[in-house]
Amino acid sequence: MQTSAAPVLQLTDIEKIYQTKTIETVALHRINLTIGRGEFVSIMGPSGCGKSTLLSLMGLLDEPTHGTVAVDGRPVQSYSDKELAGLRNLKIGFVFQSYHLINDLAVLDNVELPLLYRPGLSGKDRRQRALAALDKVGLSARTNHFPSQLSGGQRQRVAIARALAGAPEIILADEPTGNLDSVMGEEIMDLLLGLNREHGTTIVMVTHDEQQALKTQRLIRLFDGSQVG
Amino acid sequence: MIRHLFTLVWNRRRANFLLITEMFLAFVVLFVVGSLLAYYQRNYRTPLGFAYAQVWRVDLDPGTQPQAGRLATVRQVMARLRALPGVVSVGRTSSNTPFSGSFNNTDVGAGKEGKGATRASGFYVEDDLREVFQVPLVAGRWFGRRDDGAALPPAVLTRDLAEQLFPRQSPLGQVVLRSDEQFRVVGVAERFRSDGDLEALRPVFLMRVSPQDTALGEASTLLLRVRPGAGALLERQMRTETLAIAKGWNVGITTLAKQRAAQLKEALTPIGALVLVCVFLVVNVALGLFGVLWQAINQRRAELGVRRAMGATAGGISKQVVGEVLVLTTFGLLLGLLVAVQFPLLGAFDVPAGVYFTAMAAAAAGLYALAVGCALYPSQLAAGIQPAVALREE
Ligand SMILES: Nc1ncnc2c1ncn2[C@@H]1O[C@H](COP(=O)(O)OP(=O)(O)O)[C@@H](O)[C@H]1O
Ligand SMILES: [Mg+2]
Numbered sequence: 001m002q003t004s005a006a007p008v009l010q011l012t013d014i015e016k017i018y019q020t021k022t023i024e025t026v027a028l029h030r031i032n033l034t035i036g037r038g039e040f041v042s043i044m045g046p047s048g049c050g051k052s053t054l055l056s057l058m059g060l061l062d063e064p065t066h067g068t069v070a071v072d073g074r075p076v077q078s079y080s081d082k083e084l085a086g087l088r089n090l091k092i093g094f095v096f097q098s099y100h101l102i103n104d105l106a107v108l109d110n111v112e113l114p115l116l117y118r119p120g121l122s123g124k125d126r127r128q129r130a131l132a133a134l135d136k137v138g139l140s141a142r143t144n145h146f147p148s149q150l151s152g153g154q155r156q157r158v159a160i161a162r163a164l165a166g167a168p169e170i171i172l173a174d175e176p177t178g179n180l181d182s183v184m185g186e187e188i189m190d191l192l193l194g195l196n197r198e199h200g201t202t203i204v205m206v207t208h209d210e211q212q213a214l215k216t217q218r219l220i221r222l223f224d225g226s227q228v229g
Numbered sequence: 230m231i232r233h234l235f236t237l238v239w240n241r242r243r244a245n246f247l248l249i250t251e252m253f254l255a256f257v258v259l260f261v262v263g264s265l266l267a268y269y270q271r272n273y274r275t276p277l278g279f280a281y282a283q284v285w286r287v288d289l290d291p292g293t294q295p296q297a298g299r300l301a302t303v304r305q306v307m308a309r310l311r312a313l314p315g316v317v318s319v320g321r322t323s324s325n326t327p328f329s330g331s332f333n334n335t336d337v338g339a340g341k342e343g344k345g346a347t348r349a350s351g352f353y354v355e356d357d358l359r360e361v362f363q364v365p366l367v368a369g370r371w372f373g374r375r376d377d378g379a380a381l382p383p384a385v386l387t388r389d390l391a392e393q394l395f396p397r398q399s400p401l402g403q404v405v406l407r408s409d410e411q412f413r414v415v416g417v418a419e420r421f422r423s424d425g426d427l428e429a430l431r432p433v434f435l436m437r438v439s440p441q442d443t444a445l446g447e448a449s450t451l452l453l454r455v456r457p458g459a460g461a462l463l464e465r466q467m468r469t470e471t472l473a474i475a476k477g478w479n480v481g482i483t484t485l486a487k488q489r490a491a492q493l494k495e496a497l498t499p500i501g502a503l504v505l506v507c508v509f510l511v512v513n514v515a516l517g518l519f520g521v522l523w524q525a526i527n528q529r530r531a532e533l534g535v536r537r538a539m540g541a542t543a544g545g546i547s548k549q550v551v552g553e554v555l556v557l558t559t560f561g562l563l564l565g566l567l568v569a570v571q572f573p574l575l576g577a578f579d580v581p582a583g584v585y586f587t588a589m590a591a592a593a594a595g596l597y598a599l600a601v602g603c604a605l606y607p608s609q610l611a612a613g614i615q616p617a618v619a620l621r622e623e
Contacts, residue, residue, distance in 0.1 A: 052621075061538055062617030082542050089540020100535045100620060104240045109233070116233055117540035123232065146240075162539075 006073025008170060008202050009035040009058055015066035016053050016225075027053040028064070029225040035170075038200040040193070042213040045222035051206045052097060052174055054222070058204060059094050059172045060084055089117045093163030095173035097206075099155045101147040107134065107158050108143040114166035133165040134158075136191060152179040160188060164195070171195070173205045177212065189215065231556075234549070238556045245557055248521060252561025252596060255514040259595050260569045262507040263588035268580055269427045269500065271587075278387075278420035279327065279362040281485040283317075283459070286326055287451040287467065288481035303449045304440070305474045310453060313470065315463040317454040320357035321438055324450045325350075327423035328488040335407055337386075337434050339394040343406030347393050349432040351407070352423065355440070361454040362421075369401045369416030372437040376415070383437050384412035390432030391417045407434065426489065427496045429579075452485075511595075515603050522554065522607040533611050534619030543612040550608035551601060558600040562593055 014031035017024055027050045035041055035058075043051050056062045057069055060076060069076045071087060079087065088094075093114070101110050111130040115121050121129075134140050137157040147155055156179045163171055171192070177185035189212050195201040205216065213219045221228045238245055289306060291299050303321070311319045325331045338346035354362075359371040367388055376383045384405060391400040391414070400414045421433040455463060464482050471480050526533070533546055541549070569589050573582035 056617045056620075059538065061534075061620065062615070082544075085537070085540050085542040085545070088538060094538050096535075096538075096620060100531055102532050102535060104237060104532075106240075109236060113536070114539040116230065117536075117545065166539075 006070070007034045008037050008039075008072060009033070009204075010070040010073070011054075011057065011064075011067065012070070013067035014054075014057065014064045014069070016050070016057065016062075017065045026225050028057075031067070031227055033220065033227070035202060035204060037169075038196070038202055039218060040196040040203045040216045041205070041218045041220060042216040043204065043206045043220045043222060044208065044210075044213055049222040050225045051222055055094075055172050055174050055204065055206060058170075059092055060088050061094075085117070089114060089166065091169045093166055093168035093171045095156075095159050095163045095171065095176045097174040097178070099147075099159040101155055101158055101162075103147050106144050106146055107139065107150070110147070110158055111162045111165050113162060114168075118166065129167075130161070130165050133161040136164060137161045138187070153181065153184055156180055157184075157188070160191075167199075168201070170202045170204070173203065175206050175208065177207065177209065185209070185212075230549075230552070234552045234556045238553055238560070244525075245560075248518065248557050249561045249564070251514050251517060252558050252600070253564040255511055255599065256562055256565030256592055256596050257568060258507055258510050259592035260565065260588050262503060263591045263595075264572070264580070264585055265500065265503065267584045267587040267591070268429075269496075271581075271584055272429055273426050275422065275430055276420065277327070277422045277426070278418065279364045279423070281327060281489060283455050283457060284361055284485040285453045285455055285459075285464075286329075286481075286483050286485060286488070287453060287471070288324075288479075289449045289451065289471070289475060290479040290481070291475070292477065292479055300441075300443055302475050302478075303451075306471050307451060309470045309474060310451070310467060313463070313466060315456050315459045315466070317456060318357045318360040319451055319453045320355035320361055321353075322355065322358060322450050322452050323351075323353040325352065325423070326450060326452060326488075327485055328425055328492045330425075330492060332424060335434060337390065337394065337405055337407045337432075339406075340404055341406060341411060345394060346406075347390065347432060349387075349390050349434040350421075350423065351434050351436065352421065353436050353438045355438045358452060361452050364418045364421060366416050367419050368399070369414070371416055376437055377439060379413065381411050381413040383415040385416040385418055385435040386414055387418050387420050387433040389420070389430070390434060393432065405434075412436065425492050425496065427493070511599065515599055518554075518600070518603040519607070522550070522604055523610070526550065526607045526611045529611075530614055530619040533614050534616040537614065537616035538620065546614070547608035547612035550611045551604045554600045554604040555597065558596055562596055565592070565596075 011031055011033040014028050016028035017026050031054065043054065045051055057064055071091065076084070102113070108130055111133055112126045115126040115129060131140065131143065134143060137160050139154060139157050139161060142150065142154065147158065150158065156176065160176055163173070173192070177188050180188060192203055192205065193215060196203050207213055289303055307319045310316050323333060325333045333351040335349055335351035336346045337349050338344050354372070356372045356374070371385065372383055381404065386400060394400065394405060395403055400417060403414045405412050405414060418435070420430055421435065422428065422430055423433070424431070467482060468480055472478070536546060566589065569585065573585040
């Protein structure tokens with residue numbers, strides 16, 4: 001793991017405008033954010049305020065209309081497609097709001113996915129890491145199931161295991177407990193807290209749960225694309 | 230990654246079933262047509278075993294002319310033709326001349342009892358046809374005057390016939406039996422593919438016609454070697470000279486080169502039609518494949534977006550799409566090979582196994598080329614998917 005004085009993620013003057021034929025949506029407006037190494041940050045805000053958009057910018061899945069996103073102090077624009085893919089693979093683990101599991105792959109294969117794009121790992125290594133990640137989310141007994149055979153909560157946990165499998169420096173989680181019952185939600189929250197505490201994993205989590213947000217180190221509130229407090 | 234692709238294709242087998250079936254059928258079509266083409270190509274490339282370029286054929290038909298003296302007339306005509314400056318040599322033959330489309334099947338066996346009789350193409354030639362055909366002999370000699378007084382009529386065999394009848398011994402001087410008539414083998418020729426360029430090599434049994442022989446029947450077929458550059462002028466000359474002797478006969482003159490071209494054209498026409506049908510089928514498969522892939526890419530945008538988010542490069546995505554198609558193709562190909570390999574195993578159609586293996590290799594290469602060709606554009610589409618956009622849909 002490389003260390004540097006620069007923050008893991010730095011967003012400067014971010015503006016994100018979605019342009020469709022008829023309407024223009026300002027999804028994010030003048031966002032300035034610094035996420036330090038090892039921080040656990042939560043993002044709250046009403047539906048449609050730009051939380052997912054913000055997360056996908058941090059996850060290097062999208063580019064801002066204006067402003068810069070910098071990873072370890074280096075602006076993302078300066079990276080090639082290949083380098084970006086490498087960053088996404090090594091540095092970032094993404095938990096999507098709607099899981100986005102691959103329905104044609106069994107649970108274990110889904111969890112192995114980020115490792116598949118990592119050169120130099122043997123099939124056995126991948127399998128072991130994926131199994132360990134599934135164990136952490138309590139799904140060891142479901143490795144050969146297909147996503148369609150799982151409940152919403154179980155799918156969410158597979159999605160979390162997939163993000164954990166690659167042991168990334170940063171985990172970006174979009175409402176990771178949104179579909180879980182409160183007990184399971186607590187467990188996942190504890191898991192994330194543990195990762196943050198023991199491995200120093202930087203975590204940015206979107207949540208609707210005030211109680212969970214209070215357990216994190218910092219809370220960012222969004223409203224209509226802008227930061228409020 | 231390859232293992233992952235197989236897993237993916239296997240898990241999507243229901244969706245992929247149609248594509249695999251199409252690939253299978255495309256392979257079978259390519260294989261069948263490929264076998265046919267490989268077979269003809271192989272035959273075409275086998276030397277004919279005789280020269281035909283400056284060989285002309287003259288048909289003399291007495292029609293209603295009196296029976297007596299016909300052979301004498303023919304001999305006179307031959308002498309006159311031989312005397313023409315444009316003609317090198319002349320000889321009589323049976324009417325199944327090369328490229329004529331007619332042949333004379335006959336069974337030939339070894340020894341007086343005709344052991345191990347085998348099917349051959351029978352052919353009558355006069356001594357002078359050696360100069361006309363310029364058949365290289367691998368052993369023994371061609372027919373000649375000294376055969377006039379022989380106890381048994383002489384025969385020249387092609388090498389394949391000689392080896393079948395007399396394995397591991399010299400055929401020269403041996404007796405062979407053909408339709409209850411005994412012959413003595415005097416020579417062995419490499420081959421004599423008078424059936425035509427596209428027909429398979431087969432055993433040939435050459436028999437001598439002596440100058441006085443009337444065995445060839447009423448009508449006489451002559452073959453002539455002419456000098457290079459001979460053309461319409463010589464043809465006119467030949468006709469006039471012939472009719473001056475054989476008054477009232479019908480005379481037909483053509484060249485073996487012309488007959489060969491006509492025969493090739495006739496044989497190639499149905500092959501061309503078949504190839505056209507094959508091309509049509511393959512184009513259909515290609516269009517279907519292209520459409521299905523295009524649709525599949527659109528249905529799998531979220532999946533491809535996830536892969537991008539997990540660290541796949543754009544190039545990696547396009548490789549995956551092509552890879553999946555190659556895996557599908559391989560499944561179709563394996564099914565197809567299962568069918569195709571039966572042909573050489575069962576020795577179908579008496580075609581050498583090499584022809585089938587050549588066709589399999591060519592069909593496999595064609596199938597992969599088709600697959601890659603159809604996958605290229607969809608794979609570019611897939612590579613262009615923006616993960617953030619793809620992951621918001623649904
Ligand atoms: N690809 C897109 N095209 C057009 N509008 C979009 C797109 N993505 C998001 N938006 C709009 O941007 C705003 C923020 O969306 P999002 O980030 O998903 O909000 P949240 O996650 O907070 O609910 C919404 O108004 C949404 O409709
Ligand atoms: Mg959202």
